[in-house]
Amino acid sequence: MIAVALWSVAALLALAPAGVVLSTRPRGSIILYGGCLIATSTLCITALSDLLFFPHLTPSATLPIGLPWLGAHFRLDALSAFFLVVVNLGGAAASLFALGYGRHEDSPGRVLPFYPAYLAGMNVVVLANDAFSFLVAWEFMSLTSWAMVVSHHREAENVRAGYVYLLMASFGTLVLLLAFGLLASGAGYDFDAIRASHPSAALSGVVMILMLLGAGSKAGLVPLHAWLPLAHPAAPSHVSGLMSGVMTKVAVYGFVRIVFDLLPEPVWWWSMVVLLVGGPSATLGVLYALMQRDIKRVLAYSTIENIGIIFTGLGLALAFKAEGLDWVAALAFTAAMLHVFNHALFKSLLFFGAGAVLGATGERDMEKLGGLIHRMPKTAFAVLVGCVAISALPPFNGFVSEWLTFQAILLSPQLPSWGLKLIIPAVGGLLALAAAFAAACFVKLYGISFLGRPRSDVAASAHETDRFSLTAMLVLAALCLVAGILPGLFIDALAPVSKSMVGNIMPHQVGLQWLTIVPIAESRSSYNGLLVFLFAALCGTTAATAIHRFASDRLRRAPAWDCGYPDPNPLIQYSASSFSQPIRRVFGGVIFAAREIGEMPPPSSPLPARLKVELRDLIWDALYAPIAKAIGFATDRINILQFLTIRRYLTLVFVALIVLLLVVAL
Amino acid sequence: MNALRDILSQGAEMLLVLGLAPLLTGFVRKVKARLLRRRGPPLLQPYRDLIRLMRKDVVLANNASWLFRVIPYLIFAGTWVAASLVPTFGNGLLFSWTADLIAIIALLGSARFFQALAGMDVGTAFGGIGSSREVMIASLAEPAMLITVFSVAMIAGSTQLSNVAEFMGSDAVGLRVSLGMAFVALTIVALAENARIPVDNPATHLELTMVHEAMVLEYSGRHLALIDLSSQLKLLLYVSLIACVFLPWGTATADAGVARLVFGALLYFGKLAVLGFLLAVFETSIAKMRVFRIPEFLGAALMLALLATLLRFVSGSL
Numbered sequence: 001m002i003a004v005a006l007w008s009v010a011a012l013l014a015l016a017p018a019g020v021v022l023s024t025r026p027r028g029s030i031i032l033y034g035g036c037l038i039a040t041s042t043l044c045i046t047a048l049s050d051l052l053f054f055p056h057l058t059p060s061a062t063l064p065i066g067l068p069w070l071g072a073h074f075r076l077d078a079l080s081a082f083f084l085v086v087v088n089l090g091g092a093a094a095s096l097f098a099l100g101y102g103r104h105e106d107s108p109g110r111v112l113p114f115y116p117a118y119l120a121g122m123n124v125v126v127l128a129n130d131a132f133s134f135l136v137a138w139e140f141m142s143l144t145s146w147a148m149v150v151s152h153h154r155e156a157e158n159v160r161a162g163y164v165y166l167l168m169a170s171f172g173t174l175v176l177l178l179a180f181g182l183l184a185s186g187a188g189y190d191f192d193a194i195r196a197s198h199p200s201a202a203l204s205g206v207v208m209i210l211m212l213l214g215a216g217s218k219a220g221l222v223p224l225h226a227w228l229p230l231a232h233p234a235a236p237s238h239v240s241g242l243m244s245g246v247m248t249k250v251a252v253y254g255f256v257r258i259v260f261d262l263l264p265e266p267v268w269w270w271s272m273v274v275l276l277v278g279g280p281s282a283t284l285g286v287l288y289a290l291m292q293r294d295i296k297r298v299l300a301y302s303t304i305e306n307i308g309i310i311f312t313g314l315g316l317a318l319a320f321k322a323e324g325l326d327w328v329a330a331l332a333f334t335a336a337m338l339h340v341f342n343h344a345l346f347k348s349l350l351f352f353g354a355g356a357v358l359g360a361t362g363e364r365d366m367e368k369l370g371g372l373i374h375r376m377p378k379t380a381f382a383v384l385v386g387c388v389a390i391s392a393l394p395p396f397n398g399f400v401s402e403w404l405t406f407q408a409i410l411l412s413p414q415l416p417s418w419g420l421k422l423i424i425p426a427v428g429g430l431l432a433l434a435a436a437f438a439a440a441c442f443v444k445l446y447g448i449s450f451l452g453r454p455r456s457d458v459a460a461s462a463h464e465t466d467r468f469s470l471t472a473m474l475v476l477a478a479l480c481l482v483a484g485i486l487p488g489l490f491i492d493a494l495a496p497v498s499k500s501m502v503g504n505i506m507p508h509q510v511g512l513q514w515l516t517i518v519p520i521a522e523s524r525s526s527y528n529g530l531l532v533f534l535f536a537a538l539c540g541t542t543a544a545t546a547i548h549r550f551a552s553d554r555l556r557r558a559p560a561w562d563c564g565y566p567d568p569n570p571l572i573q574y575s576a577s578s579f580s581q582p583i584r585r586v587f588g589g590v591i592f593a594a595r596e597i598g599e600m601p602p603p604s605s606p607l608p609a610r611l612k613v614e615l616r617d618l619i620w621d622a623l624y625a626p627i628a629k630a631i632g633f634a635t636d637r638i639n640i641l642q643f644l645t646i647r648r649y650l651t652l653v654f655v656a657l658i659v660l661l662l663v664v665a666l
Numbered sequence: 667m668n669a670l671r672d673i674l675s676q677g678a679e680m681l682l683v684l685g686l687a688p689l690l691t692g693f694v695r696k697v698k699a700r701l702l703r704r705r706g707p708p709l710l711q712p713y714r715d716l717i718r719l720m721r722k723d724v725v726l727a728n729n730a731s732w733l734f735r736v737i738p739y740l741i742f743a744g745t746w747v748a749a750s751l752v753p754t755f756g757n758g759l760l761f762s763w764t765a766d767l768i769a770i771i772a773l774l775g776s777a778r779f780f781q782a783l784a785g786m787d788v789g790t791a792f793g794g795i796g797s798s799r800e801v802m803i804a805s806l807a808e809p810a811m812l813i814t815v816f817s818v819a820m821i822a823g824s825t826q827l828s829n830v831a832e833f834m835g836s837d838a839v840g841l842r843v844s845l846g847m848a849f850v851a852l853t854i855v856a857l858a859e860n861a862r863i864p865v866d867n868p869a870t871h872l873e874l875t876m877v878h879e880a881m882v883l884e885y886s887g888r889h890l891a892l893i894d895l896s897s898q899l900k901l902l903l904y905v906s907l908i909a910c911v912f913l914p915w916g917t918a919t920a921d922a923g924v925a926r927l928v929f930g931a932l933l934y935f936g937k938l939a940v941l942g943f944l945l946a947v948f949e950t951s952i953a954k955m956r957v958f959r960i961p962e963f964l965g966a967a968l969m970l971a972l973l974a975t976l977l978r979f980v981s982g983s984l
Contacts, residue, residue: 370789373731384733393776394769406768406812410819413979425975428816429968432809439779439808440801447786447797453729516763525825526763532747532773535764540743547888551720560727561884562790574786574794582802586961 001050002059002076005084005127008043012036012120019113029102032112033095036119040091043123047084050076055496060129067132070189075129078496079261082337083126083253086344090246091119093472094238097352100468101238104359110151111236118144118242122250131180131189138176138254142169142218145247148239149231161230168227172217176254179210183262194262204263208270211258212277218251219307222281223619228304229288233296233364237355240296244303245348249340252310259318260333260501268322268417274315275420279427281308282434287591290441290583291615293576294364295354298445299347302390305434306343309405310336312427316408317502319420326504328411331519333502334494335404341490342397342483346389349476353383356465356473357449361458366576368456369449375462380450382473387442389480392435395533397483400517402435403527407519437583444579453570485529488517577613584613592616680750683906687749687898688712690905690942697946712898719891727788727884734787737780738885738892744777745896749903753831753910755930756918766825767815771808774859774903777896778804785881796880799957803865803877806964807858813971814851817844818911820978827910835914842983847974849912854967856904860897862945864955864963868897877957902938905945909937 015035022028050057058077066072076084098115105111121141128134146169150162180189187197199207213224220228232243259266285304292298313336320329356379357372358364373380389396409428415421454460464470483490488509495505509517516528547553560566588594592615601607644652692712699706726735748770751762765773778800785797819825821842822833833839858865861878870876882893910917918930955963 371729373733373787374729377732388776388779391775391779392772393779394765394772399769399772403768403772406816407825410816410825413820421979422976425813425816425972425979428975429809429813429972432812433805435812436775436805436808439775440805443779443782443786443797443801447783447794451731451733451783451787452789452794522763523824523826523829525766525768527766527769528764531764532769535747536740536743536773539746540739543742543746543892544739547720547892551717552722552724552888554723556723556725557728558725560729560788560790561725562788563792563883566790570789572791573789574791574798579794579798582799582957583805585958586802586806 001046001054001057002061002074002127004046005043005076005123006061006063006074008039008046009120009123009127011039012116012123015039015116016113016120019116020109023109023112029105029108029112030099032116033098033102036116037092037095037099039116040088040095040119044085044088044092047076047081047088051078051081051085051496052493055081066130066136067189070130070132072133073129073190073192074124074127074133075191076127078500079253079256080126082494082497083249083340084123086249086341087119087122087126087246090242090249090344090348091122093348093352093476094242094246096475097241097355097469097472098238100466100470101352101355101359102236103466105236107151110153111148111239114144114147114151115239118148118239122247125250126253129191131184131191131194134254135173135176135180139169139173141247141250142173145235145239145243146231148235150234151236152234155234157230158234161227161234164227165231168217168224172214175210175214175217179207179214179258182207182210183258191257191262198264201264201267205267205270207263208259208266209273211255212274215251215255216277216311218254219248219311220281220285220304221277221307221311222284222304223623225281225285225304226617226620226624229292229297229300232300232303233294237296237351237358240300241348241351241355244300244351245344248303248307249344252307252314252336252340255311256314256501259314260321266318266322268319268415268420271315271317271319271322272419272423274311274318275423275427278308278311278313278315279430281305282312283308283430283437284591286434286437286441287583287587288617290437290444290580291588291592293366295357295366295369295445295449296351296364298366298441299350299354302438302441303343303347305438306339306347306390309402309431309434310339310343312336312431313339313401313405313408315427316405316412316424319412319415319424320408321502323415323417325411325414326502327506328408328414329502330498330504330506331404331411332408333498334491334506335401335408337494337497338404338487338490339398339401342389342401342480345476345479345483346386346396346398349382349386349473349480350390352469352473352476353379353386356469357462359465359469360462361456363456363458366445366448369454369459370452370456370570370573371454371459372450372462375460376450376464378470379465379473382470382477383450384446385477385480387446389484391439391442393439395481395484395529395536397480397487400484400487400527400529402431404519405431407525410525411520440580440583444576448574448576448579452573455570455573455575481533485533486515487527487529488512488515491517584615588615591618593618675756676750679754679756680746682754683749683752683899683902684746684895686938687895687902688716690902690938691898693939694901694942694946694949697943698950701946701950712894716891716895719886719894720888722887724887724889726886730788730884734784734884735889737784737787738889738896740780741777741784741896742892742899744773744780745899745903748773748777749899749906751827752903752906753828753917754906755934756927762828763826767819767827767830768812768825770827770903771811771815774900775804775808777900781881781893784885788884790884792880792883796877796883799877800881803858803960803964806961806968807855810851810964810967810971811855811859813968813975814848814855817848817971817974817978820975821845827907831910831914831917834911835917844974844977845912847970847977849908851967851971851974852908852911854963854970856908857948858960858964858967860901860904863949864952865960867954905938905941906934908941909934913937 124137289301316332785793916933
């Protein structure tokens, strides 16, 4: 098993230098993405069969690379297998999409060599079984993705995004390095040794916080999210899909691996910290998303929301595990893992959809789109499925994982600690708000860009995207539906993961009547996506046939009614900003310090009146701006060192030498 | 035999809610008219309206997409399934384990999602204004509803509606502060969700204040009939929900005999009449709010619901 996995990763790594050559060939991108598709599919099938059929085997391997006295350790347990499935399902879908989409790349040389290397990096992070390989692969993944973020380097915005991303990635790696340093102090870098070493409670707490910072900065938890909505949209769309749908999950993997696996039993306050970060991330992320008008940026902000939901689930799992209620911990943990899988599906799908729109119109700004459902019907259908799924609406998959998270929240009055008793209802409220905002956000995204009348010539002359891209999107859409109506299969597949991480599993689901899912007991709660879907389909079709048969099936086309005042100008439609204006007015005043400035020209002036909206990211203002300012201030002061005379440089060298000698002597 | 009885009673329930929904709306309209000293339309007028609409041609805007034509059926299916999952006069429905309260709310959320999309499909200014305001109202009403459900579910120890109803009918409930708050919150949410005064006015047209009507402005014929029927079903759903959670007396249990079922049904009609009457009185005695007063109104519901949940977390008996 692990040999197949490692060979596939090696194949991906070998494709990277080949990409340099292939990028100059006319059909090079097809060969490269085809190769990636084969390698990731192999990895996905391997990991899936491992998860389903041999979950209790943990094959491991050691390669003589890396640190000479350590080598590189790899291990494939249930957790790694599950995340390998997520990474490579996303990777395979992105490669399939890119078979069509990647042909339009302006400068393939800036994407093709990095793409397989990036996939390989993510796989190695998940497979690594020692701190050194983990960190190297992590950094490799960051750097290769950075290279693709700045691939369209002529746009100043992308360069800035790349710069911020690089800084945040270095910060993340630095924090992870500290965490592993603390962990390895007594044991060495091998994960097996760390697992056996039992660090003290205080040390474990510090490592947990560091992991939350390190993994959280990669996953985009508030307040470490600032880079994410800049960097993810800047990359080519299939890479954006990978970064948002998959790389954030690799960060979740890092957190779970260290905190649930390597550290000893959790303490209750760990969960408080995680919940206090997760809940606000969910709500703030989607509120930010609602205020955007760039499709890809909306999707990037919504990633922050979903990561918040995942971390809320993980926080609940930690709380229940700390209090010994490991059967509820299994519920919360499974909910989080299911959301990891679900989000990888629909976020990749939506980014591909945004890519298809971008390819067809050259626009990411929703206010220049509209009416695409007429010109790109298949893309529009796939994106609609993604929008419904991500808004956590039944019968699709997003609802199932949120429903499970809510079920875990409803069990939390059993927790004894008072801090949690006060925080968990608030977090539940934040998740409920996030779910409602998500629906609003995706009504806006879909309604403005796909429905209505075209707002620009490019939108009016758009055309359907190619077959490869469509296949990738439709496969993901189908998976969203399957995971939504047969969630029991997926919950059961996650049982070994939950067993190895929280020590218990959710009740066995497959085999229950009609494939219902029952997380605790039937008297408490149950949900049957299949029956809800069939019921609704039956009601809808019965109504349609009955009405068409017995009442009327005639239809006439006529101009729109619009209360008698139709206006042919498409600008009369609601725009993205005006759609979110009510929500901005209700919530934005505090959260974004939103201000509307009306500029009225003086009477008799022919100038138009203008309305400007100002939104501020208060976290950026309060946290990042001061740090950036302080660094700027310090570098300005140090800068004089660059312009000294040779005498002064010599003096400095001399003084430094004496100080060093003194230090050594003392 | 048992399975047959279950299927029959589930089917009867589904037809019952479908048949009753226009009557409830007609009743509320009649009472409102009488309170205003008008005679008002006959009780059966909503049925006549529906039948007439269904027989008419659909006049579709030129640039309406396929989605616009499918959405009425989606809304109707989602609402009908949700409405038939709420116990009316008997508990223990066959499919009551298909979806719990959270799923019922989410089903209504799906219906609203598509309704808001329909408002934007034709590309008119009125449709956009309706959808935009609808999602603003929903962004407060839906969390308030969910948190209300949390507090009720934590008291009853279940999110399964028939179990909640059974628990509420038992002696174990007692008088609780959190239940009182949940009741007020649920009532406010119900007013907002059903587009009633003071949040929205179901009788208005051609006004900048309309929300629900603005979204469905471009619909006609059978499509409009289905959307109207869905709104009526939704009103019935919320009234039944309040009745079965907060007025649970007399609801027939799963194994009840025919006499108990008939008694339960009569009591259910009584509850509908009382709640419908109260709704009409409330609507005639209050004015429609400005759009940006609504967030305060719904915010109150959200806070009450949150407080109820918090009380439940802090103390088991409140």
